[in-house]
Amino acid sequence: MSAPGLTTVSEAKAFGGKQFVYTHRSEETGTEMRFAAFLPPQADKMDVPVLWYLSGLTCTEENFTVKAGAQRVAAELGVALIAPDTSPRGDEVPDDPDGAYDFGLGAGFYVDATEAPWSAHYRMRSYIETELPALVGQALPLDMERQAITGHSMGGHGALTIALRNPERFKGVSAFAPICAPMRCPWGDKALTGYIGPNRAKWREYDACALIEDGARVPAIFVDQGLEDGFLEGQLKPELLEAACDAAGIRLSLRRQPGYDHSYYFIATFIEDHLRWHAERLGF
Amino acid sequence: MSAPGLTTVSEAKAFGGKQFVYTHRSEETGTEMRFAAFLPPQADKMDVPVLWYLSGLTCTEENFTVKAGAQRVAAELGVALIAPDTSPRGDEVPDDPDGAYDFGLGAGFYVDATEAPWSAHYRMRSYIETELPALVGQALPLDMERQAITGHSMGGHGALTIALRNPERFKGVSAFAPICAPMRCPWGDKALTGYIGPNRAKWREYDACALIEDGARVPAIFVDQGLEDGFLEGQLKPELLEAACDAAGIRLSLRRQPGYDHSYYFIATFIEDHLRWHAERLGF
Numbered sequence: 191m192s193a194p195g196l197t198t199v200s201e202a203k204a205f206g207g208k209q210f211v212y213t214h215r216s217e218e219t220g221t222e223m224r225f226a227a228f229l230p231p232q233a234d235k236m237d238v239p240v241l242w243y244l245s246g247l248t249c250t251e252e253n254f255t256v257k258a259g260a261q262r263v264a265a266e267l268g269v270a271l272i273a274p275d276t277s278p279r280g281d282e283v284p285d286d287p288d289g290a291y292d293f294g295l296g297a298g299f300y301v302d303a304t305e306a307p308w309s310a311h312y313r314m315r316s317y318i319e320t321e322l323p324a325l326v327g328q329a330l331p332l333d334m335e336r337q338a339i340t341g342h343s344m345g346g347h348g349a350l351t352i353a354l355r356n357p358e359r360f361k362g363v364s365a366f367a368p369i370c371a372p373m374r375c376p377w378g379d380k381a382l383t384g385y386i387g388p389n390r391a392k393w394r395e396y397d398a399c400a401l402i403e404d405g406a407r408v409p410a411i412f413v414d415q416g417l418e419d420g421f422l423e424g425q426l427k428p429e430l431l432e433a434a435c436d437a438a439g440i441r442l443s444l445r446r447q448p449g450y451d452h453s454y455y456f457i458a459t460f461i462e463d464h465l466r467w468h469a470e471r472l473g474f
Numbered sequence: 475m476s477a478p479g480l481t482t483v484s485e486a487k488a489f490g491g492k493q494f495v496y497t498h499r500s501e502e503t504g505t506e507m508r509f510a511a512f513l514p515p516q517a518d519k520m521d522v523p524v525l526w527y528l529s530g531l532t533c534t535e536e537n538f539t540v541k542a543g544a545q546r547v548a549a550e551l552g553v554a555l556i557a558p559d560t561s562p563r564g565d566e567v568p569d570d571p572d573g574a575y576d577f578g579l580g581a582g583f584y585v586d587a588t589e590a591p592w593s594a595h596y597r598m599r600s601y602i603e604t605e606l607p608a609l610v611g612q613a614l615p616l617d618m619e620r621q622a623i624t625g626h627s628m629g630g631h632g633a634l635t636i637a638l639r640n641p642e643r644f645k646g647v648s649a650f651a652p653i654c655a656p657m658r659c660p661w662g663d664k665a666l667t668g669y670i671g672p673n674r675a676k677w678r679e680y681d682a683c684a685l686i687e688d689g690a691r692v693p694a695i696f697v698d699q700g701l702e703d704g705f706l707e708g709q710l711k712p713e714l715l716e717a718a719c720d721a722a723g724i725r726l727s728l729r730r731q732p733g734y735d736h737s738y739y740f741i742a743t744f745i746e747d748h749l750r751w752h753a754e755r756l757g758f
Binding site: 202203204205206209256257259261262416418449450451453454455456458459 | 486487488489490493540541543545546700702733734735737738739740742743
């Protein structure tokens with residue numbers, strides 16, 4: 191499908207629908223940005239609801255698209271899948287000075303950076319919250335009144351915080367092994383210090399638990415977490431999300447899955463449950 | 475699962491079963507060889523049937539394992555999936571002098587090479603037909619009386635020729651976009667000339683159509699072929715397999731799939747049909 195404002199990188203038929211990778215110029219990041227879009231067969235005839243999927247550290251738009259096997263159920267349910275990249279890219283974009291995997295390229299953390307040199311390009315919050323939805327809403331056959339969001343690890347953090355800040359926009363939010371409280375783990379501490387600076391009060395809008403403590407509400411959250419996930423205790427901390435939701439009266443369905451790790455095999459195993467959960471909430 | 479003779483490279487729970495990557499020393503190739511093995515949950519209690527999957531040009535054991543999404547239905551049906559590499563690897567293994575993708579590393583064509591310098595390591599026929607089945611039959615909880623085989627492109631050629639030469643071993647054979655007649659396409663011509671030499675009579679055991687013409691028989695073959703596959707007319711030529719099966723009275727179910735290309739999205743879309751077809755034939 192040719193789409194105004196988008197350049198097609200690749201397209202392939204899958205499960206009766208079409209898997210696209212698009213690129214476009216982003217005003218927010220000041221770079222070319224790539225994203226993947228799966229359009230189910232129903233999109234030939236009508237605008238379809240959208241599930242956003244935000245990826246984790248080191249990922250691009252490709253990981254979920256190639257590894258999760260989500261297209262099968264998306265085609266059955268008639269929902270589009272949009273999988274953005276995880277950071278700006280390009281020679282002009284600064285990276286972690288040590289080339290670490292958890293900051294800089296592939297690690298945008300879904301924030302609008304305020305600290306130099308990151309603030310020039312690292313604007314993944316506004317890119318995902320505002321620019322990309324406006325673009326795909328115009329260019330693709332999507333029903334933007336029916337959006338849901340999910341993500342993995344750093345992308346689970348992104349999904350939770352974006353949904354908590356925009357409850358009117360997203361009819362459902364779920365996550366796979368999310369970073370539940372970036373203010374209280376090493377990954378988040380490094381990222382928020384770097385991108386936002388030392389004032390921890392400014393970090394709160396990028397921490398799902400702090401957002402909930404500060405009054406943000408969504409009707410329900412669905413989380414899967416593998417119990418053999420090597421990042422569970424040190425970085426992910428679902429027990430903090432559980433406590434925050436308990437205190438706030440948010441219905442959290444947190445499934446602790448014995449034997450599963452942090453990989454896409456874990457996501458592939460449970461993505462169908464997430465799609466069907468979102469379908470019930472969005473009525474698709 | 476620790477398995478005698480095998481070193482575990484990685485393991486991850488998936489769909490209630492376990493996805494392993496193993497490495498081992500191969501006598502046939504004289505190298506370390508990797509393969510992927512998915513064991514369904516049923517393998518905890520009993521020996522399970524096996525579906526072999528042979529990959530195409532440029533692939534390793536990883537492509538099918540990560541991209542095809544076959545584990546879901548394999549777990550439901552209780553069948554193991556074994557996905558070998560496509561050639562020997564290592565500094566000692568010669569590659570195409572021009573580094574081409576269609577000969578040498580990643581392009582073993584499932585033959586036992588007779589020409590120098592290839593004959594020392596390129597023994598993928600004996601590796602797949604003899605050495606690896608003996609190894610996994612000993613090391614893993616597999617019922618080697620119930621084996622089936624499939625593959626993609628060059629691996630579809632591998633599956634067809636191995637099954638035609640070993641009909642007592644494989645209860646079913648299917649393929650995705652196979653090279654149907656390597657003797658009559660540029661990929662096959664290059665590979666067979668290089669690995670086997672100029673005497674075309676010796677090529678016939680590596681050509682599914684020629685094997686059928688020479689009397690090889692299997693009860694049935696199931697093939698999916700995408701009609702937007704860029705290699706369809708020049709390299710794959712399913713019409714030649716159709717003609718050979720017609721003349722021999724072999725029941726060929728050849729589905730021409732409009733819109734599908736040569737990618738793993740095509741395989742992911744139809745792998746469930748192949749698994750269920752094999753399950754009926756093997757009784758799993």
